[in-house]
Amino acid sequence: MIELRGLAKSFGANRVLAGIDLDVATGESLVVIGGSGTGKSVLLKCVLGLIEPDAGTIRLDGQDVTHIPRDAFLSRFGMLFQGGALFDSLPVWQNVAFRHLKDRVPRAEARTRAIETLARVGLPARTADLYPAELSGGMQKRAALARAIAADPQVIFFDEPTAGLDPIMAGVINKLIREAVTHLGATAITITHDMTTVRTVADRVGLLHDGLLRWIGPADDLDRSGDPYVEQFIHGRAEGPIAPLR
Numbered sequence: 001m002i003e004l005r006g007l008a009k010s011f012g013a014n015r016v017l018a019g020i021d022l023d024v025a026t027g028e029s030l031v032v033i034g035g036s037g038t039g040k041s042v043l044l045k046c047v048l049g050l051i052e053p054d055a056g057t058i059r060l061d062g063q064d065v066t067h068i069p070r071d072a073f074l075s076r077f078g079m080l081f082q083g084g085a086l087f088d089s090l091p092v093w094q095n096v097a098f099r100h101l102k103d104r105v106p107r108a109e110a111r112t113r114a115i116e117t118l119a120r121v122g123l124p125a126r127t128a129d130l131y132p133a134e135l136s137g138g139m140q141k142r143a144a145l146a147r148a149i150a151a152d153p154q155v156i157f158f159d160e161p162t163a164g165l166d167p168i169m170a171g172v173i174n175k176l177i178r179e180a181v182t183h184l185g186a187t188a189i190t191i192t193h194d195m196t197t198v199r200t201v202a203d204r205v206g207l208l209h210d211g212l213l214r215w216i217g218p219a220d221d222l223d224r225s226g227d228p229y230v231e232q233f234i235h236g237r238a239e240g241p242i243a244p245l246r
């Protein structure tokens, strides 16, 4: 369970988060949508401790995250970064086994487990010894997903998981994310612009606008939100209350 209360963050005069209150239940998959520059990444970075909020509290299973030792805290998280962000100098299996190797799991065992995880995202064992640069973009994304789920995280963040993928590969990744979250029973927060991701991955959807979660509700209610901001976003309209950045 993740609980945010009054989470606020400004950069100089730019007020990005204006007091976010949010509960994400254990095992729930929340997708955060919103226009460009509305603070979706800043929100995730605050939870991960990469950005220090100006005000507010973040609790994980009732514990204030600032009181959890950094390494113990991060070991409970899986993260799929925008663009994959694999380590170029390591073969795929070592990327996937990164945390197990760090935790001194014997190499042979870590490798076997990495190959099992690769299989879960549809990558054959022969990819284990390739380097990220030798994979296609879609395969890199799968490998990054394998790395995110390898250590059975309690919480997973997906940052624009389908960015840069063709629609078919995006569909595959969305399905794998849904399967992984269900399989792990993990709490997931995804940020995306991709409505297909929203429809495939979300139990609940939140729309971030002007520093606040302006609408939040079950994914099934998205089409009858009655909220003009949500309507504009889901239909991709240039005209509406959300002013596009030009």
Ligand SMILES: Nc1ncnc2c1ncn2[C@@H]1O[C@H](COP(=O)(O)OP(=O)(O)OP(=O)(O)O)[C@@H](O)[C@H]1O
Residues within 6 Å of the ligand: 011, 014, 016, 034, 035, 036, 037, 038, 039, 040, 041, 042, 043
């Ligand atoms: N480290 C930083 N220093 C100063 N300003 C920042 C920093 N990080 C983010 N911002 C600002 O915070 C705002 C929100 O940025 P953020 O990256 O969270 O947007 P986003 O909703 O994820 O956008 P996009 O959908 O385009 O990725 C932007 O105005 C950005 O310029």
